[in-house]
Amino acid sequence: MTTVPTSSRDQAPGEPPPEAPEQPPEPGRGRRSPLAKREGRVAYLFLAPWFIGMVVVTIGPILASLYLSFTEYSLLQPPEWLGLENYRRMLEDERLHTALRVTFTYVLVSVPLQLALALALAFFLDRGVRGLSVYRSVYYLPSLLGGSVAIAILWRQIFGTEGLINQLLGLVGIEGQGWVSHPDHALSTLIVLNVWTFGAPMVIFLAGLRQIPAMYYEAAEVDGAGGFTKFWRITVPLLTPIIFFNLVLQIIGSFQTFTQAFIVSGGTGGPADSTLFYTLYTYQRGFGSFEMGYASALAWVLLIIIAGFTAVNFLAAKRWVHYGD
Amino acid sequence: MATDLESIAAPDPAALAARRRRDGRKRRLLKHVVLIVFGFAMLYPLLWMVSSSFKPSDLIFRDASLIPSQFDFSNYTEGWTALARPFHHYLFNSAIIVFFSVVGNLLSCALAAYAFARLQFRGRRLFFAAMLGTIMLPIHVVIVPQYILFSELDWINTYYPLIVPKFLATDAFFIFLMVQFIRGLPRELDDAARIDGCGHFRIFWRIIMPLCLPALATTAIFTFISVWNDFYSQLIFVTDPDLYTVPVALRTFVDSQGESAWGPLFAMSLVALGPIFGFFLAGQRYLMRGIATTGIK
Numbered sequence: 264m265t266t267v268p269t270s271s272r273d274q275a276p277g278e279p280p281p282e283a284p285e286q287p288p289e290p291g292r293g294r295r296s297p298l299a300k301r302e303g304r305v306a307y308l309f310l311a312p313w314f315i316g317m318v319v320v321t322i323g324p325i326l327a328s329l330y331l332s333f334t335e336y337s338l339l340q341p342p343e344w345l346g347l348e349n350y351r352r353m354l355e356d357e358r359l360h361t362a363l364r365v366t367f368t369y370v371l372v373s374v375p376l377q378l379a380l381a382l383a384l385a386f387f388l389d390r391g392v393r394g395l396s397v398y399r400s401v402y403y404l405p406s407l408l409g410g411s412v413a414i415a416i417l418w419r420q421i422f423g424t425e426g427l428i429n430q431l432l433g434l435v436g437i438e439g440q441g442w443v444s445h446p447d448h449a450l451s452t453l454i455v456l457n458v459w460t461f462g463a464p465m466v467i468f469l470a471g472l473r474q475i476p477a478m479y480y481e482a483a484e485v486d487g488a489g490g491f492t493k494f495w496r497i498t499v500p501l502l503t504p505i506i507f508f509n510l511v512l513q514i515i516g517s518f519q520t521f522t523q524a525f526i527v528s529g530g531t532g533g534p535a536d537s538t539l540f541y542t543l544y545t546y547q548r549g550f551g552s553f554e555m556g557y558a559s560a561l562a563w564v565l566l567i568i569i570a571g572f573t574a575v576n577f578l579a580a581k582r583w584v585h586y587g588d
Numbered sequence: 589m590a591t592d593l594e595s596i597a598a599p600d601p602a603a604l605a606a607r608r609r610r611d612g613r614k615r616r617l618l619k620h621v622v623l624i625v626f627g628f629a630m631l632y633p634l635l636w637m638v639s640s641s642f643k644p645s646d647l648i649f650r651d652a653s654l655i656p657s658q659f660d661f662s663n664y665t666e667g668w669t670a671l672a673r674p675f676h677h678y679l680f681n682s683a684i685i686v687f688f689s690v691v692g693n694l695l696s697c698a699l700a701a702y703a704f705a706r707l708q709f710r711g712r713r714l715f716f717a718a719m720l721g722t723i724m725l726p727i728h729v730v731i732v733p734q735y736i737l738f739s740e741l742d743w744i745n746t747y748y749p750l751i752v753p754k755f756l757a758t759d760a761f762f763i764f765l766m767v768q769f770i771r772g773l774p775r776e777l778d779d780a781a782r783i784d785g786c787g788h789f790r791i792f793w794r795i796i797m798p799l800c801l802p803a804l805a806t807t808a809i810f811t812f813i814s815v816w817n818d819f820y821s822q823l824i825f826v827t828d829p830d831l832y833t834v835p836v837a838l839r840t841f842v843d844s845q846g847e848s849a850w851g852p853l854f855a856m857s858l859v860a861l862g863p864i865f866g867f868f869l870a871g872q873r874y875l876m877r878g879i880a881t882t883g884i885k
Contacts, residue, residue: 299708305788306709313700313719313763316756321722324733331732338736384626392619400872401627407868407875408634411817412835413857416842417637420648420850427636430652459630466879519726522819522835529843542728550824555732562729569726 332560337553349560359561361536362544365450369540370517373457378509381461385468386498399469403462414456415526419443422452443527446535453523453538464509471505472498503584511576518569521546541565637854645851664859667852670845671837672829675856678837682816685750685833689815690808692754693762697807698800700757701766702792706778723760727820735824749825754811762807765878769803770796806878809871813864834860 307314332349334342353359384402388395408414421427422442429439442448479497488496499506521542524532532539532547545565549558632654640648641663642656651657668675703709704716738749757763773796781791797804819835826836838860842853868875 302707302788303709306703306707306712309699309703309707309788309792310715312696312755313757316696316753316758317718317722319737320734320753320756320758321725321730324730324737325725327733327736328729338739387619387623392616392623394620396872398623398627399876400868401631403875403879404634404868405630407813407864408817408861411861411864412819412838412842413860416838416853416857417633419842420854421633427633427652430650434652463879466876515724515726519728525819525823526839526842545728546820546824549732550735555736559732562726562732566726566729569724573724 328559328562331556332563334556336555338555342556345556349557350564352557353560353564358536358539358544362532362539362541365532365537365539366518366541368450369454369457369520370514373454374510374513374517376454377458377461377513378464378506380458381465381509382468382499382502382506384461385465385472386494388465389469389472399462399466403466406460406462409456409460410522412522412526415523418452418456418523419527422448444534446537449528449534449537453520453527456523457517457520464513467509468502468505471502475501500585504586507576507580507584511573514572514576515569518542518565518572638858641851641854641858643851645849648850648854663851663855667841667849667856667859670849670852670856671841673832675837675859677830678832678834679859681747681831682833682835685747685822686812686815688747688751689754690811692751693757693759693807693811694804696755696757697759697762698766698797698804699792700763701770702788702796704763705767705770706796707788719760719763722758723764731821731824738825744825745828745831747826747831750815750821759811762811765807766800766803769800773799802874802877805871806874809867809874810878812867816863 331342333345333347335345335348336342388398392398405414423429424439424441424444426442428442432439440448442452475498479501480493483493483497519542520540524538524540524543525546528534528538528543530543530547532543541561542565545558545561548554548561635654636652639654639656640651642659642661643651643663644660645663647657671678700719704712704719734749735744738744741748743749777795777799778791781795786794817835819839822833822836823839826832829840832840838853838857841849841856845853
């Protein structure tokens with residue numbers, strides 16, 4: 264397996280990729296030639312914008328937000344040190360617990376569904392389908408649009424009391440209900456929206472499937488294997504690195520979902536906090552009531568949750584991901 | 589299945605082969621039917637939105653069909669002027685941000701990528717690992733301090749908070765994309781140029797950049813789409829209605845008019861999706877390659 268799996272593994276956080284083999288070893292530190300020194304200086308010039316961005320826009324703010332998470336800060340007065348108070352407050356914050364429940368439900372339900380659909384369709388599309396590129400594009404389109412405000416608006420109508428879904432249900436004589444306006448169903452509409460954007464992982468699966476040598480399937484067919492056997496015994500095991508890659512990526516992304524919940528609920532996370540995503544709650548605390556200290560603590564906990572999930576994923580991967588070589 | 593027993597000597601191989609071919613054709617046809625029906629179901633909401641944008645608002649609630657009984661552009665004219673400013677004002681605002689974001693990302697990420705892919709310097713491995721580490725960083729962790737920083741600079745309600753970071757290579761996955769691409773280019777080209785007396789900036793600009801066009805195109809398209817669709821940071825940094833971008837304007841529209849104006853809302857939503865759809869049609873090759881190598885949406 265070449266390009267896709269290696270680059271996928273490289274891109275995972277915290278895992279530096281292997282250096283390109285053709286590059287000469289770095290010269291010893293003590294005696295760098297004038298030429299090497301000059302090259303170093305030029306390199307720092309090339310990297311100057313990135314350095315500044317890294318310090319001012321990324322690392323600086325990460326550390327600042329860690330500091331702020333121990334303070335009370337409303338932008339008007341200087342931050343006031345609170346110690347662990349913000350974190351203690353999180354233990355008693357009922358709305359936060361709701362937000363956690365909503366977000367975990369969303370991630371744990373929508374990501375497996377989305378990936379299963381992506382994998383099934385990639386397998387279905389992979390071999391010998393004419394017009395593959397057309398199907399691929401059609402299925403991929405929702406991934407491009409899914410995060411936009413416009414689609415969230417469409418969703419709000421489709422699943423509204425008088426929306427498209429209820430019209431269609433009406434055609435077959437079922438009386439619908441307000442989906443986005445009902446606390447039991449509002450989250451499901453957002454899960455459907457996330458599953459709808461299965462196209463991006465599907466394209467990644469397709470790229471991975473192309474790396475599986477056709478002779479494996481041919482050999483299995485000679486041995487009398489049917490479609491299901493081929494899928495479970497050949498495709499899935501050989502694709503585990505890509506499944507893993509997509510899983511990590513989608514989990515990280517889904518934890519950060521914001522726009523869809525914001526638009527569908529009008530920024531409230533309602534009805535009855537049923538779409539109060541973690542990010543939405545953090546936004547409300549930070550930019551609704553300007554509790555910058557508490558919002559920073561929330562954001563750091565989100566970072567820890569995401570990092571924790573990713574770490575668990577990497578650990579569990581040892582058990583089920585096979586890197587053929 | 590009897591036909592699978594081909595390894596056992598069959599009485600009439602020719603008849604068997606013909607039957608297999610027939611079966612195969614039937615299966616293929618069935619596959620296409622399933623794929624088309626499924627694709628249609630996926631796109632149905634979008635198609636219905638297009639058709640509804642031409643229907644009077646009251647008909648949207650009663651008509652699930654895709655072909656409107658009459659074509660009516662009043663939703664578009666009504667939506668265009670429904671907010672404080674005409675809709676092209678917001679389109680223009682979004683276009684400004686997108687334009688500078690694309691230019692900024694292309695320049696800053698390409699510069700950094702060249703250094704990582706081609707130059708030797710102290711701390712290279714460490715910096716590269718740090719760069720990769722920021723690819724997946726949630727924006728929510730940095731947004732509060734960024735907001736404080738930008739308000740200290742008096743940049744709230746300007747486009748600087750949205751544009752300036754792009755000139756500082758903060759979208760690390762585009763650096764990664766270009767590093768991978770540059771590593772695939774033959775080094776002999778650089779060496780030949782260096783023998784001819786080219787400095788690194790000339791090599792970068794005259795040799796590497798032109799060869800990087802596919803990676804640059806992928807970066808440009810993905811930057812365009814993500815910035816055009818971006819709602820979160822535009823919502824936070826831009827609160828002056830005159831400076832609203834398309835996503836923020838749409839949000840105001842849906843919250844102020846709500847359920848009473850689905851027709852105009854759909855019309856303007858489609859206007860907002862138009863450029864994305866255009867890039868989707870024009871740049872598919874780069875999109876597919878970009879996702880396959882980096883996994884971004």
